[in-house]
Amino acid sequence: MLVIDKYAYENKLARNNAWLKITFFLLGLVGAFQPLIWLKFLTMLVVSSLTIYVTGVSVHRYLKWFYPILPFLILSIIGIIVTASSKQSVMYWSFPIGSVYFGISKVTLHQGLVLGVQALTAIVCTYFLALTTPFQQLMKVLLQIHLPKIFVEQTMLIYRFIFIFLDECMRIYHAQQLRLGYSGFKNSLESISILLKMLFMQVMIKYEKMQDSLEMKLFDGDFNLD
Numbered sequence: 001m002l003v004i005d006k007y008a009y010e011n012k013l014a015r016n017n018a019w020l021k022i023t024f025f026l027l028g029l030v031g032a033f034q035p036l037i038w039l040k041f042l043t044m045l046v047v048s049s050l051t052i053y054v055t056g057v058s059v060h061r062y063l064k065w066f067y068p069i070l071p072f073l074i075l076s077i078i079g080i081i082v083t084a085s086s087k088q089s090v091m092y093w094s095f096p097i098g099s100v101y102f103g104i105s106k107v108t109l110h111q112g113l114v115l116g117v118q119a120l121t122a123i124v125c126t127y128f129l130a131l132t133t134p135f136q137q138l139m140k141v142l143l144q145i146h147l148p149k150i151f152v153e154q155t156m157l158i159y160r161f162i163f164i165f166l167d168e169c170m171r172i173y174h175a176q177q178l179r180l181g182y183s184g185f186k187n188s189l190e191s192i193s194i195l196l197k198m199l200f201m202q203v204m205i206k207y208e209k210m211q212d213s214l215e216m217k218l219f220d221g222d223f224n225l226d
Contacts, residue, residue, distance in 0.1 A: 004065075004130055004131060005135070005163070007055045007056075007057060007131045007132075008130065008131055008132065008133060008134050008135070009134050011054050011055040011056070011131065011132050012053075012054045012055075012056075013054050013132045013133075014132070014134055018133055018137035018138065018140065018141050019141065021128075021129060021132050021133050021137075022129065022133070022141060024128070025125050025126075025128060025129040028043055028047050028121070028122075028124070028125030028128065029122055029125055031043030031121065031125075032044075032118050032121035032122045032125060033118060033122070037114060037117065040117050040118060040121045041117065041121075043121050043124075043125070044117075044120065044121045044124050047121075047124050047125050047128050048062070048124050048127075048128075050128065051124070051127060051128045051131055051132070054131075054132055055131050055132065057131070062127075065127065066123070069123060073116060073119055073120065074116075076115075076116075076119075077112045077113070077115065077116045078112075080108050080111060080112035080115060081104050081105060081108050081109045081111075081112035081113075082102070082103070082104060082105075083102075083103070083104075083105040083108055084100050084101065084102050085100070085101055085105070086099060086100060086101070087101070088101045090105060090106055090107070091103040091104060091105060091106065092104045092105075092106055092109060135156075135159055139152060139155075139156060142155065161203065161206075161207075164203060164206050165199065165203055168198075168199055168202040168203065168206075169195070169199055172194075172195050172198050172199065172202075173195060176191045176194070176195065181194075
């Protein structure tokens, strides 16, 4: 069981109605995408504080979960605010290359920062839902709103294989670290290639084992999710 999944099953709201948590999550998204910037920050503060209180996770660990996301978010913001123009007056800061100025646009700087806060607030709300709602509750909600059964089954399988993938990835990575597999650039490249190869093989092996297990239980193509 992954850490995030563990919190989802052991938090103070784990047994509460999933609809209440989903409603709170949707209200958070409304707070994230409405135009008032102060309300975005307030939503972020309230939802993150509630998540930390309900799950009992430390602030340090909670913030660490944002580390993998922040580089993508920052690169996205940079991609928005950095632009090119033939007029230097539309830039806060720029440098010329030929007849074109590259720099930070006065128009897109505000848009980029607002989009960044908006995305971060939505991520905080998503973490709330992921950390407080067990997957079985989400499955029941998907069935209650009458989504196609094939869609729900696919969601369940994707969820299952994401955990298999992450579990195998961490296991192989730790084993490589113990053997100093990531000491130096050359070793790191070689270890990453081995990790990817092993991941593919292990996932396929797990898939075949799951198929054998289902056949032993006389699986007829229906997961009986009701």
